[in-house]
Amino acid sequence: MSGLEAAGGSVLGAAGEEEARDTAALLEGVLPRELRPLFDASFVRSHFLYEQFVHRLVLQVVRETGLEDALRDEGSTEDIALRAKLAAAPALVPLDWILRSLAARGLLAEPAGQGRGRYRALGPLPVLDPGAVREEQLRSAPTWMASYVLAETVARDYPAFLRGEVAGEDVLFSAKRLRLWIDYFSNDNGLYAVNNRVGAIAADAWLPPSGGIILELGGGLGSGALALLERLETAGRLGEIAGYRFTEFVPAFLRRGEQAVQTRYPALSALSAATLDMNRPFAEQGVERGSVALVYAVNTLHVAQDLEFTLGEIFQALAPGGRLVVSECVRPRPRQPIEAEFVFNLTETFRSPRLHPLYRPSGGFLTPEQWRGAMEAAGFVETRFLPDIPSLRDKAPRFVVAAVGATRPGG
Ligand SMILES: C[S@@+](CC[C@H](N)C(=O)[O-])C[C@H]1O[C@@H](n2cnc3c(N)ncnc32)[C@H](O)[C@@H]1O
Known part of the structure; x- marks a missing residue:
């Protein structure tokens, strides 16, 4: 704990507080108008606090696993895992993320430079209290x-x-942890809700004007669907929805998600719910080719086992002129660590999808170029971002939420 913290000051410090204020002012100037209320000064400050919280948890994990000793001499991620007696297969991706995070904060040297993935501690790592x-x-x-x-x-x-x-x-995902997810994938969760709101704004803007059937993938506990339906309701567009097909892979999530949407929209006769695994052919799972106007997914496609396959299935499910809209955590630059990965690197589906040299060089979140490359390789056109991360990332390098949209040509 710093002296300032001990004296009851901000854990961000004066410089961190100023940076949060400056970032909020900058976003107010550069974000599209409809996104500005989501990323206000309170959001930015909470985001900075959350990054600091995760950083302190990382330092704790590093101490508890003996990684500090393993970092005294320069080594690759594999060398460091071996020295700390970590389990190579599951540990390498999360460990590499931890090392990149510490390097990004100036605590490790990357002697080979240019992100070559060799690391060495620059000195003793700080001991900081996450509780504060x-x-x-x-x-x-x-x-x-x-x-x-x-x-x-x-x-x-x-x-x-x-x-x-x-x-x-x-x-x-043990049964005793279901509550964590109910609370996390929720529009009452200040961090997560922005993914749903940005996705809803984009889907409202990019839904074909004639409306039609919406197919949601990975609908989970329903917070994404609720945000989208609320947005369409406010815009007076609920009547344009010929069908809302809420789908999800995990049955316990599907049941709760469906219930949440039904409770909020009891009169929405267009709603149906079904299990759908995006890693299997959609047609086998009741989705007819060319039948859908909008495929929608919040933070789901980055866990597709084979993104090329899943995008191909989505393309086939869409009618010509139909739209794909995904709200995603977007990595501004290759190898840039994002704090949500601390949690999600634990799952194999997140860290080890089928790779592609151009648009899926690693697991986890994709960059704008990787999204564009993957969507265009699947035949989509008019790939777009809300907000436009490529033009935002130099000014706001820690801004990582965006909707990505693309169109099936024709129609
Ligand atoms: C980030 S969560 C989406 C949360 C959701 N928007 C909500 O409000 O609860 C991603 C979802 O993708 C689902 N998922 C994982 N693998 C899947 C697969 N193979 N096919 C379809 N959905 C999958 C997860 O179960 C999870 O619910």
């Missing part, structure tokens, strides 16, 4: 707590996961 950040967040914007609880819960099991003693899927 949590308390500050609780005081200033308690709606973010679900994200804190999830990260903190995961951090407790991280050393065992890195050592190969427990599977990441068991850490994240």
Whole structure:
């Protein structure tokens, strides 16, 4: 803990607070008007706090796994994993993320330069209390707590996961952890809600004017669907929806998601719900070719086992002129660590999809160029971003939320 923190000052420090204010002012000037209320000064400050919280959890994990000793001499991620006796297969991607995060904060040297993935500690790593950040967040914007609880819960099991003693899927998805996800994938979660709101704004803007059938993939617990339906309701467009096909892979999520949407929209006769695995042919799962006006997904496509396959299935499901809209955590630059990956790197589907040299060089979140490359390789045209991360990322390098849209040509 710094002296300032001990004296009750901000955990971001004066410089961090100023940077948060400057970033909020900048976003107010450069974001499209309809996005500005989502990314106001309170959001930016909470985002900075959350990054600081995850950083402190990472430092804790590094101490608990003996990685600090393993970092005294220069080594590749593999060398460092071996020295710290970590389990190579599941640990390498999360460990590489941890090392890139520490390097990005100036705590590790990357001696080979140019992101070659060799690291060495520049000195003793700081000991910082995550609890102080949590308390500050609780005081200033308690709606973010679900994200804190999830990260903190995961951090407790991280050393065992890195050592190969427990599977990441068991850490994240054991039955006792369902509550965490109900609270996390929610429009009451200040961090997560922006994904749903940005996606809803984009889907409203890019839904073909004639409306039609919407197919949602990975609809989970329903927060994305609710945000979209609320947006369309406000715009007076609910009547344009010929069908809302809410789909999800995990049955326990599907049931709850369907229930949440039905409870909020009891009169929406167009609603149907079904299991759909985006890694299997859609036609086998009841989605007719050329039948859909909009395929919609919030933070789902980046876990497709084979993005090329899934985008091909989406393309076939769409009618000519139909639109794909995904709301995603977008990586501004290759290899840039994003704090949500601390949690999601635990799952194999997140870290190890089928790779493609141009648009899927690694697992996890994609850059704008990778999204464009993947969508255009599948035959889509008019790929677009809301907000336009390529023109935003120099000014706001920590802005990582965007909707990506593309069109099936024809129609
Ligand atoms: C980030 S969550 C989406 C959360 C959702 N928007 C909500 O409000 O709860 C991603 C979703 O993708 C789902 N998913 C994972 N693998 C899938 C697959 N193979 N096919 C379809 N959905 C999948 C997960 O179960 C999860 O619900």
